[in-house]
Amino acid sequence: MGYLPGKILSFFFTMWLVSLITFAVFQIIPGNPALIILGAEAEPEQVVALERELGLDQPLSKRYLSWLKGLCRGDLGNSLRFSQPVKNLLVSSLKVTLPMAGMALVIVIFLGIPLGIYTGRYNQQKRGFIPATLVRLGIAMPSFWLGILLMLAFARLIKCFTPGAFVPWEENWAKALFSLFPPALAVALPRVAILARYVRTAFLEEKEADYIRTAYAKGLKNKTVLYKHLLKNILISITTIIGLILTDVLGGSIIIENVFAIPGVGRLLVSAISYRDFPLLQGIALYLAGVVVFINFIVDFLYCIIDPRIRIS
């Protein structure tokens, strides 16, 4: 089997496994889920009705199959609390989460790579000390605390920002974008540090490579060697890291959305947990994991285009 068909097959298999794990986790709820959702003082008729709605009166395998069938049609079931299809809730909250995650990723790439190269270039020198310290602090920084600090800073210093006030896209897209900026920054900054560290390590490793010595021996200028030869090769190894970072950004935004009270997927997830809205929870978990598998697949695909050696070996 070739490289790409194998990857595609493995992608679908992983997707199926994700669905199996998501389904399985919510089957190990101790006790009767219907009773847990409704509370101890629920009427027996209510419990029976909810059991039927959740399909609990059917055997496990049948339930899984009908759930899987729904998934293939894009139907994730109905939320118990909001009495709406999970899909609609997901779509409306993704309109907030995806732009924020995208903004965070842009910040990560445009700050992380230059910072990594700078700290690599001036590794263990005086000029590199402050950036290296910032990177170290950034890696250890809890992003939700950073969010709280940013909120304090933005509200105190820049008076125009009111925390927790997300302006819907339909109303004013510029304001919506602006209100997403502080949370995106809070998600991004720790990941900037992580990316910078990877870039620095890659930089220091590549610097020892033979082709760099050759380039210097040819009499090329330092800048040409660094930015034309070295950077290109570093970018290859960064591609895989970007996939990991995007996963991390999605995970980080779950908490950050709750810090800034932004109506995204993370907010929906936490409210689903506190209301024990299991169908909604299942839908969100499946969706987020599915996105990650998809991103990894795309990264593999890109990797194979950028670096032909992968396809051959």
Add this chain to the structure above:
Amino acid sequence: MSNGYQSMSLKIGETMKKKVSTNLILGCFIVVFFFFVMFVSFVYTPYDANQMRSEDRFHPPGKRYLFGTDNFGRDIFSRIMKGTETAFLVGTISISMGMLIGVFLGALSGYYGGWFDRIIMKINETLQAFPGILLALMIVAVFGPGTINTIVALSITAVPGFIRITRSGFLQFREYNFVEAARALGFGSSRIMFKHILPNLFPTLVVAVSNGFAGTLLAEAGLSYLGLGVQPPDPSWGRMLHEAQSYLFSAPWYSLAPGFALLLLILGFNFLSDGIRDLIDPKY
């Protein structure tokens, strides 16, 4: 480092000494300091961490209350001291459990290979598709919040990383001559795996534990911050941040102190793991 590889290998003794003195010492110092604070908090805190004094609500930091007081008039400094217990308790148990399960499965997977390895690796890869805190949140959603359930959730979250590290170590070492020799001497598989190969992985595992500790601290604080981890009255830094946020503008000191403690301890574990890695692999 800038002098190049050759001169470094000549002065390897000196380089080691220099490496030890920065990251490792700083890391040890911070972690031991927090450990010390935890032991002190067993016998002494300036005030009772849970005692509410309504006349002293939102007392700003100063001579009387070092880090100020919270919305119930509780001393924040004492609560941060008590919070070290939760941090170390959750971190230690979760990482130990995660490591035990992860090392066991990773060892079997790497040593035997074959279909068992393929199944474990596929499940592992799938579990890692659930971004960071999502897996822990799913488990907490199923079992409900609380300290013990947080530990369960974070243990499970820690497993995949340990499987990966142990497996790749076993894949590497099972080809070595000493393993072949042990096999020729007729030693059993379990003896070869856990007495001959595993000790070679200790340095890598120590780094992973130190790194994992930082990650677990962060995840515990995150869960508690969302109100889904450690529940009151157990003091937790994440939980304190959760409560502090409602008073962010009237009592900013309440948000600053727990976050700073968290940052410092995570920083300590990061320094520690880098320091240990410098010792093992001076190339870095």
